[in-house]
Amino acid sequence: MGRIGARYVVNRMLAALPVLAGVVVLTFVLVRLLPADPAAFFASGPAMGPEEIEALRRQLGLDRTIPEQLAIYVRGLLAGELGRSLVTGQPVAADLAARLPASLELTVAAFALAVAVAVPLGVLAAARPGSLLDHLVRLIAAAGVAMPPFVTGLVLIHLFYVLAGWAPDPTSRSDPYLPSSPPVTGFLTIDTALDGNWGQFRAVCGRLVLPAGTMALFALAPLVRMTRAAMLDVLTADFVRTARALGLSRARILLVYALRNALVPVVTTAGMVLSYMLGANVLVEKVFAWPGIGSYALDALVASDYAPVQGFVLTVAAIFVALNLGVDLLCAAADPRVGLE
Amino acid sequence: MIRAGQRHARLALGANPVTLVAAVLVLALLLVAAFGPVLAPYDPLRTDVLHRLRPPSAAHWFGTDHLGRDIFSRVLVATRLDLVIALSAVLLSFAAGCAVGAVVGYSGGLPDRLVGRLVDVLMAFPLFVLAMALVAALGNEVRNIVYATAIINLPFYIRLARAEINRRRSAGYVQSARLAGAGHAAILVRVLLPNIMPVMVVQMSLNMGWAILNAAGLSFIGLGVRPPTAEWGIMVAQGAPYAATGQWWVALFPGLALVVTAFTFNLLGDGLRDAIDPRRRT
Numbered sequence: 001m002g003r004i005g006a007r008y009v010v011n012r013m014l015a016a017l018p019v020l021a022g023v024v025v026l027t028f029v030l031v032r033l034l035p036a037d038p039a040a041f042f043a044s045g046p047a048m049g050p051e052e053i054e055a056l057r058r059q060l061g062l063d064r065t066i067p068e069q070l071a072i073y074v075r076g077l078l079a080g081e082l083g084r085s086l087v088t089g090q091p092v093a094a095d096l097a098a099r100l101p102a103s104l105e106l107t108v109a110a111f112a113l114a115v116a117v118a119v120p121l122g123v124l125a126a127a128r129p130g131s132l133l134d135h136l137v138r139l140i141a142a143a144g145v146a147m148p149p150f151v152t153g154l155v156l157i158h159l160f161y162v163l164a165g166w167a168p169d170p171t172s173r174s175d176p177y178l179p180s181s182p183p184v185t186g187f188l189t190i191d192t193a194l195d196g197n198w199g200q201f202r203a204v205c206g207r208l209v210l211p212a213g214t215m216a217l218f219a220l221a222p223l224v225r226m227t228r229a230a231m232l233d234v235l236t237a238d239f240v241r242t243a244r245a246l247g248l249s250r251a252r253i254l255l256v257y258a259l260r261n262a263l264v265p266v267v268t269t270a271g272m273v274l275s276y277m278l279g280a281n282v283l284v285e286k287v288f289a290w291p292g293i294g295s296y297a298l299d300a301l302v303a304s305d306y307a308p309v310q311g312f313v314l315t316v317a318a319i320f321v322a323l324n325l326g327v328d329l330l331c332a333a334a335d336p337r338v339g340l341e
Numbered sequence: 342m343i344r345a346g347q348r349h350a351r352l353a354l355g356a357n358p359v360t361l362v363a364a365v366l367v368l369a370l371l372l373v374a375a376f377g378p379v380l381a382p383y384d385p386l387r388t389d390v391l392h393r394l395r396p397p398s399a400a401h402w403f404g405t406d407h408l409g410r411d412i413f414s415r416v417l418v419a420t421r422l423d424l425v426i427a428l429s430a431v432l433l434s435f436a437a438g439c440a441v442g443a444v445v446g447y448s449g450g451l452p453d454r455l456v457g458r459l460v461d462v463l464m465a466f467p468l469f470v471l472a473m474a475l476v477a478a479l480g481n482e483v484r485n486i487v488y489a490t491a492i493i494n495l496p497f498y499i500r501l502a503r504a505e506i507n508r509r510r511s512a513g514y515v516q517s518a519r520l521a522g523a524g525h526a527a528i529l530v531r532v533l534l535p536n537i538m539p540v541m542v543v544q545m546s547l548n549m550g551w552a553i554l555n556a557a558g559l560s561f562i563g564l565g566v567r568p569p570t571a572e573w574g575i576m577v578a579q580g581a582p583y584a585a586t587g588q589w590w591v592a593l594f595p596g597l598a599l600v601v602t603a604f605t606f607n608l609l610g611d612g613l614r615d616a617i618d619p620r621r622r623t
Contacts, residue, residue, distance in 0.1 A: 317470075
């Protein structure tokens with residue numbers, strides 16, 4: 001990191017601010033467009049007449065002008081206020097905070113799995129273009145993007161839970177018959193390991209395999225495709241020919257010289273894939289009844305409870321903007337030329 | 342003009358047999374979409390609770406669902422709805438993206454920067470999540486699935502059209518058109534737009550498979566299409582509870598229809614892209 005100019009880091013962070021502001025405004029506009037009048041929704045009790053609804057509208061700030069409402073909304077956001085869920089009765093921020101670790105655990109596990117499989121596969125395929133492995137990798141890349149996660153998930157459940165019987169019950173995060181560990185991070189794998197609760201740790205890991213595998217399959221195709229393409233591109237470069245002529249070993253050329261130079265497009269794709277996964281989370285969480293923020297937003301959406309949906313969209317968009325920032329900084333660290341532009 | 346187009350199509354399809362196969366499959370899909378209701382052996386909505394959840398057999402090739410409806414008939418009939426949703430969404434973003442991207446790419450300056458910012462903001466949302474929020478905001482209807490899918494795709498079309506126009510706007514043939522007295526509108530519509538069409542059409546065919554999966558994903562989570570209607574995403578959702586109890590066919594066949602359709606459009610898109618731009622072959 002030390003080699004990237006401080007100016008680049010600052011500029012890149014400042015560039016993220018207008019996007020973040022746009023995200024807030026767009027989310028606000030989306031919620032203002034929502035069909036149901038929240039006051040009428042709250043006031044569905046029999047004792048509520050037109051005057052009470054009007055009073056409630058005033059209390060919720062719905063009688064003000066749109067810019068005033070936006071200002072109030074932004075002030076609330078800065079104070080960490082995301083409104084209150086009608087379904088759970090809790091502040092949305094608290095609900096999201098309680099459920100975010102489950103989503104992150106799933107996404108991080110799936111992403112790690114996908115990268116661990118995709119990068120070696122892509123490198124090996126590029127090292128031997130036209131080989132059987134290369135054709136296999138190209139098939140994975142082409143078929144993978146056509147597999148929606150909600151179909152892969154169901155197929156995996158059928159294969160590994162119903163037929164083979166290897167996987168545990170696909171609708172829970174931990175074994176209800178084993179003692180649970182005190183929440184520290186909210187990541188059940190880490191919490192049970194910290195607690196030394198190894199029986200539950202195994203149960204938790206076992207229950208993570210199918211949903212994470214489903215998401216990893218979804219992420220595999222673009223990663224493997226980009227790794228292969230970037231490596232193929234780099235392997236034709238002059239410095240690789242020079243390295244070969246100098247008699248460096250094949251492994252050293254591939255892993256040290258070529259991979260390092262192919263890293264920028266791969267990291268960029270990885271950032272994009274991670275953001276796709278934040279969206280696909282919703283589908284995977286629905287299939288596996290995973291108690292994350294995606295299924296929370298879905299339940300709220302079905303119940304016309306819009307504050308949680310809004311909070312969810314904002315949270316995910318904010319994570320996404322931060323991720324993109326991280327990816328750009330990583331790229332600058334991997335390739336000093338990026339930071340100089 | 343037409344003969345040249347035919348020659349070009351033959352070249353594009355002949356160069357790669359896989360592309361030819363994909364084109365034939367797309368044609369078959371379009372035929373099923375057109376004649377699905379005639380081809381279906383059963384009424385896709387007729388329930389028969391005495392024969393519910395039957396596995397695939399000679400009478401019901403894909404088995405029956407939880408209400409005893411014939412899954413094969415439902416998968417066939419659903420083809421039209423799924424393709425119409427995806428195709429209208431892709432056409433909408435193609436038209437709007439070409440128009441906006443071409444104008445700002447040609448004019449540059451403030452409009453270009455403003456649209457660029459707006460595109461950045463749209464791209465700052467994970468696309469599926471944005472589509473969810475849009476359908477929730479616009480109202481839970483099929484029409485709005487089309488709009489949501491079109492809007493989340495729009496940034497890609499705007500960026501592409503803008504870049505392609507920008508690259509060509511001071512090309513020799515544009516300057517000669519200008520010298521010949523053509524106005525800005527005429528240059529854009531008659532000279533520049535036809536030039537970027539191949540790239541945009543390829544983007545459209547690459548985009549189709551993704552649009553199909555996106556729309557099906559929205560109806561899978563219960564947005565847009567309502568239950569009795571035959572649609573692949575909602576059929577997978579209805580079959581999902583039975584996947585854990587062994588009745589795999591309820592969700593699998595509509596799921597396979599989705600995978601095959603998306604795969605076919607992707608193959609065609611890849612083939613067409615290779616044909617017009619050999620450098621991007623992977």
